[in-house]
Amino acid sequence: MAARPDSHTAINQPPLYQDVDLYGSDLPLRQAVAANGAGHEDAALRAFGRHWGSAAMFDQARLANENPPRLHVYDARGERSDTVEFHPAYHHFMGESIAAGLHASTWQANAERAPAPAEVARAARYYVVAQVENGHMCPITMTRAAVAAFAGDPSLVGMLMPKLASRRYDPLFRPWREKNGITLGMGMTERQGGTDVRSNTTRAEPSGNEYRITGQKWFMSAPMCDAFLVLAQAPGGLTCFFLPRFRGDGSVNALHFQRLKDKLGNRSNASTEVAFDGATAIRVGEEGVGIRTILSMVQLTRLDCAISSAGMMRAALARALHHAQHRRVFGKTLFEQPMMRAVLADMALEVEGALAAVMRLCRSFDHPDLPAEMARARLLTPAIKYLICKTAPALVYEAMECLGGNGYVEDGVLARLYREAPVNAIWEGSGNVMGLDVLRVFGRDETGSAALDELQREAADIRGVSEAVERIRRALAAGEADARISVEAIARLAAAAALKTSAPPMIAEAYGRTRLGGSRATFGTAGLGLDVTASLLGRACGEG
Numbered sequence: 001m002a003a004r005p006d007s008h009t010a011i012n013q014p015p016l017y018q019d020v021d022l023y024g025s026d027l028p029l030r031q032a033v034a035a036n037g038a039g040h041e042d043a044a045l046r047a048f049g050r051h052w053g054s055a056a057m058f059d060q061a062r063l064a065n066e067n068p069p070r071l072h073v074y075d076a077r078g079e080r081s082d083t084v085e086f087h088p089a090y091h092h093f094m095g096e097s098i099a100a101g102l103h104a105s106t107w108q109a110n111a112e113r114a115p116a117p118a119e120v121a122r123a124a125r126y127y128v129v130a131q132v133e134n135g136h137m138c139p140i141t142m143t144r145a146a147v148a149a150f151a152g153d154p155s156l157v158g159m160l161m162p163k164l165a166s167r168r169y170d171p172l173f174r175p176w177r178e179k180n181g182i183t184l185g186m187g188m189t190e191r192q193g194g195t196d197v198r199s200n201t202t203r204a205e206p207s208g209n210e211y212r213i214t215g216q217k218w219f220m221s222a223p224m225c226d227a228f229l230v231l232a233q234a235p236g237g238l239t240c241f242f243l244p245r246f247r248g249d250g251s252v253n254a255l256h257f258q259r260l261k262d263k264l265g266n267r268s269n270a271s272t273e274v275a276f277d278g279a280t281a282i283r284v285g286e287e288g289v290g291i292r293t294i295l296s297m298v299q300l301t302r303l304d305c306a307i308s309s310a311g312m313m314r315a316a317l318a319r320a321l322h323h324a325q326h327r328r329v330f331g332k333t334l335f336e337q338p339m340m341r342a343v344l345a346d347m348a349l350e351v352e353g354a355l356a357a358v359m360r361l362c363r364s365f366d367h368p369d370l371p372a373e374m375a376r377a378r379l380l381t382p383a384i385k386y387l388i389c390k391t392a393p394a395l396v397y398e399a400m401e402c403l404g405g406n407g408y409v410e411d412g413v414l415a416r417l418y419r420e421a422p423v424n425a426i427w428e429g430s431g432n433v434m435g436l437d438v439l440r441v442f443g444r445d446e447t448g449s450a451a452l453d454e455l456q457r458e459a460a461d462i463r464g465v466s467e468a469v470e471r472i473r474r475a476l477a478a479g480e481a482d483a484r485i486s487v488e489a490i491a492r493l494a495a496a497a498a499l500k501t502s503a504p505p506m507i508a509e510a511y512g513r514t515r516l517g518g519s520r521a522t523f524g525t526a527g528l529g530l531d532v533t534a535s536l537l538g539r540a541c542g543e544g
């Protein structure tokens, strides 16, 4: 029998990247988890990592993204339907993440924070999930963050927490009071200005104990959430509202989806343009304090953006390492080629810094009772979100190139990751908005300076730290024009300090030496030296 014409194609092609333990094979992750207080979760996290790294999960992720959601504006009778249909694979991931508690595990039943290390333990799982399917993480993040907005309202807490804390995903379109578990979304951004929510024109008119909301939102994602936190202009000013899909009497609320956004990435998730036509809503917080009400929620969504982008970076690095270990060029594996090792090690260092920074930041969120940790969280959430979310696209691109042509085609996962990577920098406060937020921290009181001093003390013996702090102070004094200089350098300093606590000294030192002094254009130019390179690559491959 003649050989199949394509039988040569398996030659020198790496095996499929699947059935990996996404936790156990990641030494920096294991060390960061242990350094930040969640080491006792090791066995559970290994099981989680194996489950999420299975071939079946990767395949479900492909399906969820190849079959994007569809909007049904009308039903067969011509009546408004305003529903969005998701592929079963999307529901599969919602069920998995909710069963794992990613939407609620950091809250107690009374909406107080769960004890440490709830944040770090959740972040480790979130980091793993981000390596598999990203679109469904949007409603997971919004649900867990929304609790912060209504935590001060005992009646909302009493009503919502039992449903929200449930580990059962209930995708049915019916009133939230009748469901086994609920998810929450957010509608803040309007056509005339997302960042500048003060310019919102959506109106809220009091009607008995409730309000009628009229207006539009230019972006409102995960439209099949059971309710949304919405900003609207009440008589007393900009106010936060709880706007459910169904009214209290069981009728469908007046949310009218105009269309779904045709997005670059994030394709398993739906994002709508929506009109509210006198939709019924309940006030969250006092009238006129809408921005203050959503502030603590926004901190949490920003934190998740950073964790998720770090996870995407790890996903890209892992695939580059896998390819390089198996693909032979000029008689050696790519992994053995000196220039490829320099590129991979530089990427591994970037991922280590991102991971260490974000896990250390989660530890701060685990300690709301400690003022120094809260000051740190306030300063570093925008700074770290800025750095990690902006670094991810460049790193994913470099990983793509490590795979050569295989990286550029849709058969693999890097093309999807590449399209996904920019979104975390754009939503939940884009880059410049993070810069303004950091300036606000320094402008208001001593919070920023105290946190910066603490970082300097922690990282003192790393070369380049005092110069970096001087540069930060100069940039801060220059104001908005130099804000990106200060924000990036603060995040780099935080990463160096965090690496000191979770990685060997040579890694923290290499990070400081190559990252604290300013920017380089490409990966592979760090001049890490043979020992550091070998250590970084071994760690990234799970050795140790």
Ligand SMILES: Cc1cc2nc3c(=O)[nH]c(=O)nc-3n(C[C@H](O)[C@H](O)[C@H](O)COP(=O)(O)OP(=O)(O)OC[C@H]3O[C@@H](n4cnc5c(N)ncnc54)[C@H](O)[C@@H]3O)c2cc1C
Binding pocket: 185, 186, 187, 188, 189, 190, 192, 193, 194, 195, 196, 219, 220, 221, 222, 263, 266, 271, 423, 426, 427, 428, 429, 430, 431, 432, 433, 436
């Ligand atoms: C896929 C996707 C899903 C989304 N889902 C939701 C959702 O569910 N709910 C929701 O409410 N929103 C959602 N958004 C909207 C998102 O939060 C906004 O797009 C984002 O906040 C930016 O707002 P904007 O698009 O109006 O841009 P603008 O506010 O116009 O900003 C444009 C640019 O200007 C910069 N900028 C703004 N102010 C300044 C300044 N003073 N100085 C210097 N630069 C400045 C910004 O950093 C940004 O780079 C989603 C967006 C995307 C892409």
